[in-house]
Amino acid sequence: MQKIKVSELFYSIQGEGRFMGVPSVFLRTFGCNFTCDGFGMPKGIKSDERNIIAQHADQYKDYKSLPLVTTGCDSYASWDVRFKHLSPLLTIDGIVDAILRMLPHGKWTSEHLVITGGEPLLGWQKAYPTLLSHKDMVGLEEITFETNGTQELSKDFSEYLKTHWRKGWDRLTFSVSPKLSVSGEKWEDAIKPNVIMQYQEHGYVYLKFVVANEIDVAEAAMAVECYRVNGFTGPVYLMPVGGVESVYAMNNKNVALMAMKKGWRYSDRLQVPLFKNEWGT
Numbered sequence: 509m510q511k512i513k514v515s516e517l518f519y520s521i522q523g524e525g526r527f528m529g530v531p532s533v534f535l536r537t538f539g540c541n542f543t544c545d546g547f548g549m550p551k552g553i554k555s556d557e558r559n560i561i562a563q564h565a566d567q568y569k570d571y572k573s574l575p576l577v578t579t580g581c582d583s584y585a586s587w588d589v590r591f592k593h594l595s596p597l598l599t600i601d602g603i604v605d606a607i608l609r610m611l612p613h614g615k616w617t618s619e620h621l622v623i624t625g626g627e628p629l630l631g632w633q634k635a636y637p638t639l640l641s642h643k644d645m646v647g648l649e650e651i652t653f654e655t656n657g658t659q660e661l662s663k664d665f666s667e668y669l670k671t672h673w674r675k676g677w678d679r680l681t682f683s684v685s686p687k688l689s690v691s692g693e694k695w696e697d698a699i700k701p702n703v704i705m706q707y708q709e710h711g712y713v714y715l716k717f718v719v720a721n722e723i724d725v726a727e728a729a730m731a732v733e734c735y736r737v738n739g740f741t742g743p744v745y746l747m748p749v750g751g752v753e754s755v756y757a758m759n760n761k762n763v764a765l766m767a768m769k770k771g772w773r774y775s776d777r778l779q780v781p782l783f784k785n786e787w788g789t
């Protein structure tokens with residue numbers, strides 16, 4: 509039986525991007541190829557917040573008890589191995605049972621499935637066909653993969669999507685959040701136009717850049733150009749830095765204005781003002 513190491517599985521409102529406001533089940537898989545320790549830090553300096561929290565990692569028994577961070581990756585426990593005891597390895601049957609229990613009508617009606625991370629397109633791709641073909645998943649009409657856009661679809665998963673995902677091209681969304689230098693990751697590791705072009709063959713793709721200022725927006729524009737010359741046709745969103753309300757509130761209006769100036773879309777992070785971005789929201 510296929511299994512997935514699950515960091516979080518919860519029902520909430522999608523707070524970002526194309527499906528902002530849509531009731532969604534979030535399946536957060538464990539593992540990421542990045543650390544994004546640069547978010548919220550002066551250029552070239554890495555956040556140490558998760559390392560400080562990790563000194564007492566074994567004291568935390570569930571995600572709800574974990575501290576939120578103001579710098580670095582706000583979902584750090586979904587990939588940092590020091591927190592892996594919080595993420596059980598679940599069978600597909602176990603995951604589907606848990607999903608049915610959280611859906612308001614006990615089955616899929618109009619809700620959306622968001623497969624997120626960490627980076628959900630790492631090794632777990634091999635388990636998704638079993639998950640998506642499960643008999644109790646037939647009512648599911650729309651999926652989003654929230655990805656950093658660096659992982660190619662495997663041959664098997666690509667084949668599965670092309671031959672078995674019959675709900676329609678635009679019912680499969682790749683919400684790609686390429687990491688700019690504000691994240692601390694390197695351009696050559698983060699900006700992968702060929703990967704995005706592969707996603708575009710399978711579904712609707714949009715880019716969502718997390719930015720704080722005009723320097724980040726200029727870098728986003730360079731990345732967009734790079735994707736466009738390779739054939740990317742989807743929309744571009746700017747989303748404010750800020751996993752906690754104080755940082756988000758400092759940035760959101762300015763980012764909306766910068767998006768307007770570029771003719772790009774603005775993505776809020778509704779989970780911050782609505783739910784304080786707590787784990788499980």
Ligand code: SF4
Nearest residue numbers: 540542543544581626
């Ligand atoms: S890619 Fe996403 S999940 Fe991975 S470290 Fe960066 S912000 Fe966190």
